[in-house]
Amino acid sequence: MHFQWYPGHMTKAKRMMQENIKLIDLIIELVDARVPVSSRNPDIDELGKGKARLILLNKSDLAVEACNDAWEAYFRQKGFSVLKVNSRQGGGIKSIQGVIREACKEKIERDRKRGILNRPVRAMVVGIPNVGKSTFINALAGKACAKTGNKPGVTKGKQWIRLNKNVELLDTPGILWPKFEDQTVGKKLAFIGSIKDEILNMEELAAEMIAFMEKHYPGTIFEKYKAEEMEDPYKTLANIAQMRHAVTKGGELDYEKAAALFIDDFRNGKLGRLTLEFPEEMK
Structure with a gap:
């Protein structure tokens, strides 16, 4: 399966x-903690040259905690605040304002030396589709000021949100990049729902996910469904x-429905905490 999705509004x-x-x-760049590298748009580094950077490992409750810690250390080593x-549940949100101030301390100090006091930090919130930007902004602002949805591409335009006298946020639409050089990246983005399901073969996607889980998390599928794990992922499906x-109305097994249920269970954390990429693979 070839993975690509770059609708016109992203340009x-x-x-x-x-x-x-x-x-x-x-x-402020949100990434999905389950795929922290694949869910980073490479264009953002170019866009953000010379700017303070903060990476938020969002949906960290859905990823393996030890892996979250390893990824946090990985990004810090690269010079990011993390x-x-x-x-969704507000975890880590209370720490954000302090982390923003810390990430921008050089800018605040420069302002102070110029006699500019209390100018708010202006932060652009970026990330790929369906990584949780709007949910994050709503949690931070304490009210529903950004549209949210569990489909990629809900936020279509920009909007400024004033959090308080110290911080203003610019919410931006989720954007991908025109071509995935590595199709494994596209596959992982399809797993987490950042590519429109309607353009995907969900049975094939589920089979890929099953194969990954049987290799890295053996026994998880049996534990959840009491479904025997087979060598052929389609047999597991x-x-x-x-x-x-x-099953279909005719009593046949409905692979499409089973695939959609399985992928949904993964995305919603019903299969347990799962991380799909690991810092040691990046070396």
Whole structure:
């Protein structure tokens, strides 16, 4: 399966971000803690040259905690400020304001020397589709000021949000990049829901996910579904279909339905805490 999704509004969004970057002190980049490298848009590093940077490992409650710690250390080593957050339940949100001030301390100090006091830090919130930007902003602002949805591409335009007298946020649409050089990256983004499901073969995607889990998390599928794990992932999918009563009106196993259920269970954390890429692979 070939993975690619770059609708027209993303080109427009990227242009808008480039136009606004001169107004920005800090780039807050949300990544999915389960795939922290694959969920980073490589264009952001180019866009953010010379700006303070903060990486938020969002959905950290869905990833393996030891892996979250390892990724936090990995990004710190690369010079980023980093924080683990879980925007849906508010985990890590209280620490954000302090981390923003810390990430921008040089800018605040420069302002102070010039006699500019209390100028708010302006931060651009960026990330790929469905990584949780709007949920994060709502959790931080304490009210629903950004649209949220569990489909990629809900936020289409920019909006400024004033958190308090110290911080202003520029919310931006989720953007991917025109071509995945490595199709493994595209596959991982499909797993986490950052590529539109409608353009994917969900049975094939589920089979890929099953193969990954049987290699890295053996026994998890059996534990969840009491479905026997087979050497052929499609046979495991058939067992999941059987155990989840995914059948057509004619009584045949409904692979498509079973695949959608399985992928949803992964995305929602119902298979337990799972990390799909590891810092040691990056060396």
